[in-house]
Amino acid sequence: MPTVVELISYPVKGCAGVPAAEAELTPAGLRHDRTFLVVGPGGVFRSQRKDPRLAVVRPEVSADGARLTLHAPGSAPLRLDIDFGTGSAARSEVGMFGAPYRAVDQGDGAAGWLSEVLGAESRLVRVPPEHDRVTDGLTPGTSGFADSSPLHVLSLATLDDLNRRIAAAGRPPVPMDRFRPNLVVDGWDAPATEDRARRVTVGGGVLGFAKLAIRCAVTLVDQRTGGKAGPEPLRTLASYRRVPEGGVAFGSKFSVLETGKLAVGDAFEVTEWGTD
The missing domain is CATH 2.40.33.20 (PK beta-barrel domain-like)
Structure with missing residues (x-):
């Protein structure tokens, strides 16, 4: 077998x-798989196709699923409380392969850390609770x-x-x-x-x-x-x-x-x- x-x-x-x-x-x-997305200007997703340095960013989700830590060589770890976008929290418009999606932005701290590590303007977003992609x-x-x-x-x-x-x-x-x-x-x-x-x-x-x-x-x-x-x-x-x-x-x-x-x-x- x-x-x-x-x-x-x-x-x-x-x-x-x-x-x-x-x-x-x-x-x-699998739980947590691809729940976060790195986007550039205009909300367009970043991929190793054009941003291969993404590969060295190592994520770690806490056991209770409430916190995310990002590690990268030469940078201090980024630790943040995950914004799940409950209630009336604002949504960001993002795009992946030409398709539009709504997402929850994870704040300026994550954006600054990723922009420095990747050497390009970036933000971190997460799928919202109402995400219903088929x-x-x-x-x-x-x-x-x-x-x-x-x-x-x-x-x-x-x-x-x-x-x-x-x-x-x-x-x-x-x-x-x-x-x-x-x-x-x-x-x-x-x-x-x-x-x-x-x-x-x-x-x-x-x-x-x-x-x-x-x-x-x-x-x-x-x-x-x-x-x-x-x-x-x-x-x-x-x-x-x-x-x-x-x-x-x-x-x-x-x-x-x-x-x-x-x-x-x-x-x-x-x-x-x-x-x-």
């Missing part, structure tokens, strides 16, 4: 991941500020297959963190098995397949240094993982059908398979 070997959330979109031994699975994915795919769902579906699943077999191909071209392997998965699964012999899973029971939750994960320039960023490290993995992926809708696919996105608790070591049981 395949099992979950890593659980990673990304409280601030684009910033470093937070590994955990166990996590709560909410309708929007994501697309075979199984629709919801998420905070994730690109689309709330859970990204990637198997070790899929990464191993890629790295064998990269090694054959005489280039060094790429680590799992380049792909920023939420659940890493081990126990399958064949690569891309996650692409055929349509319904999954894992821990106390149930997942439904949404779509393949189309990869972008974020995979070229060294997640430890925040520097561009390409051309891999996109060069090799383009040789065997192109998809008809455009781009290259690697890993799969899932929506949450039933919430529950997840833990490293949980069985990843596929109860329904697709044919392609």
Whole structure:
């Protein structure tokens, strides 16, 4: 039986991941995942595509979920009480991939800290309580500020297959963190098995397949240094993982059908398979 070997959330979109031994699975994915967003002038979201230094910002959410701490090399930590936007608190207008959203600004202190760390005018915002985004795919769902579906699943077999191909071209392997998965699964012999899973029971939750994960320039960023490290993995992926809708696919996105608790070591049981 395949099992979950890593659980990673990304409280601030684009910033470093937070590994955990166990996590709560909410309708929007792992608890706290992509609930915060860094935006630039005009409320346009920042991404490692253009701001790779986001990778070195390490978020930490307190156990009670009320406080956020941000760490970055060479800077004193930023500690703030989270503004959840309850009551009649003002909303900011932000944009992500051309779509408008409302968000709760986290104040000038966070804005100043991020602007200094990133070297560009920035503000930190959070999803408001009324956030009701609907994501697309075979199984629709919801998420905070994730690109689309709330859970990204990637198997070790899929990464191993890629790295064998990269090694054959005489280039060094790429680590799992380049792909920023939420659940890493081990126990399958064949690569891309996650692409055929349509319904999954894992821990106390149930997942439904949404779509393949189309990869972008974020995979070229060294997640430890925040520097561009390409051309891999996109060069090799383009040789065997192109998809008809455009781009290259690697890993799969899932929506949450039933919430529950997840833990490293949980069985990843596929109860329904697709044919392609």
